[in-house]
Amino acid sequence: MLYYALVFLVIAIVAGVLGFGGIAGAATGIAQILFYLFLILLVVSLVAGFIRRT
Incomplete structure (x- = not known):
């Protein structure tokens, strides 16, 4: 689950950089x-x- 949270975080960063x-x-x-659910x-x-x- 933490893996998916990190994947979505990377997607968000890349999408933010690209506009x-x-x-x-x-x-x-x-x-x-996902991160809060993991915690x-x-x-x-x-x-x-x-x-x-x-």
Whole structure:
């Protein structure tokens, strides 16, 4: 999931440099959503791992 967030971030940067503002904005939004989803799943996984150990 983090891989896809980075891919969309690179797409947004390239589109921004080339002047495609709409595409860059959409790709940035998708990258942000995927990154936050990755962080939430990471925290849930860490908490589940700590609970399972005890």
